[in-house]
Amino acid sequence: MKRTAFFISDGTGITAETLGQSLLAQFGNIEFRRLTRPYIDSVEKAQAMVQQINAVAEAENMRPIVFDTIVNNKIRDILAGANAFKVDIFSSFLSPLEAELNASSSYSVGKSHAITHTNNYMERIEAVNFALDNDDGARTRHYNSADIILLGVSRCGKTPTCLYMAMQYGIRAANYPFTEEDMERLVLSPALRDNKDKLFGLTIDPDRLAAIRHERKPNSRYASYAQCEFEVREVEKLFQREGINFINTTQFSVEEISAKILVEKGIERRFK
């Protein structure tokens, strides 16, 4: 039977989710039902939340796990009455931090993912727009203002990676897809050559690539294993010839690919 886990917050719930997911991932043999309950920011909502938790505990004959980032003491006290195993993130760490920093926590709600926290919020949206505007290799005139330019065959993971880096870190990521036509004589275009220090390659296992392309264009030459294998081989040769660092995306999530690229290129996240 699945064990129920709640991620409860008076804000978006992202911190509670992220930490909770990380901890639960360490128990691979247990199946969890995961429920996020953001914006529990009033006495009434907290009381309803306690009822919901208690109902689950009774129905499943097992108290749920609750990860919470409630900041308000009144609401926290109400939740404390629920029949649950609580992983109380803020109360575990805020007091020690207050002592170390010799400062008082503001105990203010929803700070962590609020727009006020993100001074350069517009920068981040700009970065998303940058990724969207520089996604297909058609325009190269903005490469000067790019932080990074990803290279690779069609459908190897460039676009989601660029969007993730933009959204999460405000990094301006362009991407340049090598097309079938490029394969005849694969070279770096002048625009790419002029920005060589920004280039980073993505590659992928040909069978995986074929499966992904098949979803888009079933039974096409584009999706054939032979074509995929050919394109990947040619592009990897180019990366090696030109000394461009690259990563095989087959086994990695977008988060992992992004983190690895930032480490390899020595780019710091643009935190607020």
Next chain:
Amino acid sequence: MKRTAFFISDGTGITAETLGQSLLAQFGNIEFRRLTRPYIDSVEKAQAMVQQINAVAEAENMRPIVFDTIVNNKIRDILAGANAFKVDIFSSFLSPLEAELNASSSYSVGKSHAITHTNNYMERIEAVNFALDNDDGARTRHYNSADIILLGVSRCGKTPTCLYMAMQYGIRAANYPFTEEDMERLVLSPALRDNKDKLFGLTIDPDRLAAIRHERKPNSRYASYAQCEFEVREVEKLFQREGINFINTTQFSVEEISAKILVEKGIERRFK
């Protein structure tokens, strides 16, 4: 002077960053220099990390704050020797969780953002592609498979919100922009009317909209306050007339907008 905070992980660093940022956000009066150090997954890297932390402590005459999610005991022990104030996330919570779940943690590295954890990883990439493919209102034939369809004027935040929901939650979000031409006689198209339960509106303060549009097309009619005010007013009237829930995005981050929409529509996150 800024206080230095490190987010250290043997994986992507996302969990350490997210929790660390949340906690630091409670100390609004202190400025922090934030450094993420992912993939600290060997004895050598850990030793180099300790040196780096100690160098900062000495240079700043103040020990750094270290948020870490190191799973491996050997690496954790090395880091423990650094001159830092440590917020040790896993060791604080894993033992109590083991007792509660009556199971042993696998103590395996990089589980939380790995592809293995995300059973429906492909679903998430599909969701990103869905958002990109259904971004401009030109195609409406996929609305049947959408989880949600965002409506609003150009540049009110639809695209970043759709992409965030796709990336973070695997939710298929389309968006439909009302154009200047639509304003003459603003109605829901048949495709929208057929999916009325999926519709959600975004609106924005006209002066903010004008500023955003001005970045794109300076001194255009499109970016004029009068035009922005007119479009926002017409679209809000439509939302009210049709009983479509909507949210004003001006004061909210993409994370907050997404979380609020999911709550209002009663959509659960698609967790792995």
